[in-house]
Amino acid sequence: MGLLVSREEKKEDTIIKVGNATIGDGSLCIIAGPCTIENPDQLNEVAEGLAKTSVNILRGGAYKPRTSSYSFQGMGKEGLDLLSRAKELTGLPTVSEIVDIADLSLFDDVDILQVGAKNMQNYALLKELGRQDKPVLLKRGWANTIDEFLESAEYIYREGNHNIILCERGIRTFETSTRNSFDINAIPLLKERSHLPVIGDPSHGTGVARLVLPVSLAIVAAGADGLMIEVHNNPECALCDGFQSITLEEFKLLENRTRTYEKIRNFNFPSL
Numbered sequence: 434m435g436l437l438v439s440r441e442e443k444k445e446d447t448i449i450k451v452g453n454a455t456i457g458d459g460s461l462c463i464i465a466g467p468c469t470i471e472n473p474d475q476l477n478e479v480a481e482g483l484a485k486t487s488v489n490i491l492r493g494g495a496y497k498p499r500t501s502s503y504s505f506q507g508m509g510k511e512g513l514d515l516l517s518r519a520k521e522l523t524g525l526p527t528v529s530e531i532v533d534i535a536d537l538s539l540f541d542d543v544d545i546l547q548v549g550a551k552n553m554q555n556y557a558l559l560k561e562l563g564r565q566d567k568p569v570l571l572k573r574g575w576a577n578t579i580d581e582f583l584e585s586a587e588y589i590y591r592e593g594n595h596n597i598i599l600c601e602r603g604i605r606t607f608e609t610s611t612r613n614s615f616d617i618n619a620i621p622l623l624k625e626r627s628h629l630p631v632i633g634d635p636s637h638g639t640g641v642a643r644l645v646l647p648v649s650l651a652i653v654a655a656g657a658d659g660l661m662i663e664v665h666n667n668p669e670c671a672l673c674d675g676f677q678s679i680t681l682e683e684f685k686l687l688e689n690r691t692r693t694y695e696k697i698r699n700f701n702f703p704s705l
């Protein structure tokens with residue numbers, strides 16, 4: 434039996450609407466914001482800067498499952514409160530990562546629940562999110578195959594929540610010059626195998642700020658429904674992932690270039 438998330442089961446693309454943003458309708462949905470919410474000034478400066486661009490959704494982490502237990506673990510509830518205020522200020526819908534279903538009530542004002550790469554196979558969490566009525570952004574684990582990724586999406590889908598966004602964020606390879614190797618193959622392959630929207634995260638996919646723009650262009654050209662970009666007002670001082678975060682100025686260039694690529698790929702060339 435084919436998976437419910439597969440193209441065989443449903444031919445038409447799944448289109449997800451969140452506030453004024455649409456994901457999966459052929460347009461490019463740009464999600465941007467800081468890796469981690471650090472303080473009111475940081476989030477507001479980034480959010481206000483992004484609100485002046487064509488960004489569609491604001492991201493910001495409040496619960497951070499860090500590799501080291503000694504690293505900053507996020508602001509928690511206080512961070513989500515700041516994200517609510519930024520949403521009010523900018524009118525942008527928001528996405529934030531949930532690591533524990535016990536925190537769910539704190540996410541009432543968050544529009545999209547993110548499952549991070551480390552939790553892609555946390556099946557208890559996936560099943561619970563499958564019973565919620567808001568979209569889930571599911572990241573691929575760095576050591577998981579496309580098949581395993583789709584099986585994880587199925588855990589959410591079969592519980593009744595059909596609004597799932599698949600996010601390729603790079604896989605671990607022998608390469609050490611970058612944090613991960615962005616798996617560009619995954620974009621057209623997932624679009625072919627599943628009706629769910631597919632986005633790319635070049636920030637974690639490369640782990641190198643100067644590679645974020647060129648890899649973003651590759652993601653758009655490959656047919657992704659969106660991008661997720663880490664932006665910081667002062668990357669050098671970021672509490673998390675500063676090395677892969679771009680500035681607002683750099684984001685404006687990225688926005689400009691990727692929107693041009695979006696127009697080119699969506700242009701219907703007249704037949705001769």
Ligand SMILES: [Mn+2]
Nearest residue numbers: 468663673674
């Ligand atoms: Mn990050």
